Amino acid sequence: MGLPTLQEINRRVRTQLIVGVIEEIIIQDPMYNLIPFVGYAGTGAVANRESSLGDAGFYSRDDTITHNTAMVTVQTTFTSTRLIGDVLMDGLDQMHGLSADVDQIALEVASKAKNIGQQFQRGRVRGTGTAPEMNSFHSMVDSSMYVTVPAKTKLTFALLDKLIALIKPRPDFIEMSVNTSIQYKQLLRDLGGTAADWAVNLADGTQTNGYSNIPVFINDQLLETETENGASLTGGDTTSVWAGKFDDGTMKMGLCAVYPKASTTAGVKVVPIGQEALKDQERLRVIQYANWALFNKISLARLPSILQ
DSSP states (O other): OOOOOHHHHHHHSOOOOOSSOOOOOOOOOGGGGGSOEEEESTTOEEEEEEEEOOOOOOOOTTOOOOOOOOOEEEEEEEOOEEEEEEEEEEHHHHHHHHHTTOOHHHHHHHHHHHHHHHHHHHHHHHOOSSTTSOOOHHHHOOGGGBOOOOSSBOOOHHHHHHHHHTSSSOOSEEEEOHHHHHHHHHHHHHHSSSOSSOEEEOTTSOEEEEETTEEEEEOTTSOSOBOGGGSOSSSSSEEEEEEEOBOOSSSSSSEEEEEETTSOGGGEEEEEEEEOTTSSEEEEEEEEEEEEEESSGGGEEEEEEEEO
């Protein structure tokens, strides 16, 4: 009597299916969890930034006062863009799934929402700032907030000090790419007798590396293909280190995400479109109405041309 065939065994034994989907498409952006989301009314949030102060001067007795120039402001508007993904599900497939306690629509909605969230995070460091693309560090800061460095230089403590000095009064974060963080850790190890991983306690109870008691965050989305002085995000072999401040909810302090107040929290919502007219299919739309904003330009600074 021979062994039963594998085909016969497979008829008798049911293979276990692990419930849910194992996540492997993951990006590292821990700072994202700390960034404030601020709702605005109307079509956008308009910020009036100081360009020049009203003038004033010293005078002697009986001098004619000539300082009478008014302040000048520059107006910047931040408004939302949209990220959209549709879920389309066959009716019978959904019923088959529900009979096995698997909600196929919920899985697809969660996947779309995760994709939208990752694109939103990516937009913060790669967006062009031209609609419908998102605002980004790259598009919101100008050369006045750059550290001047030699072409293709390695990271040093002195350069980090210069970066920090550009933020008034003090940055809330430093952010760098994966390979730059390796350079930073090597700088710490080279000190000798100092722990390689300086730790800063965050408000959410977690810890991260730090410099001068400022949290240092790693971001997988920061490109390491920038050209000299950060002119372009691609075509080169350098990257940038960033420092900045979070907005405090007043829309006057610094970096935050903005969304229309009429939308749901963080601007994300799921809209049931309904049944397709000529097919047994249901459609839902996952939408995020939001964007990145930098209300105070001196709350973000860039250290470019860091060679990997």
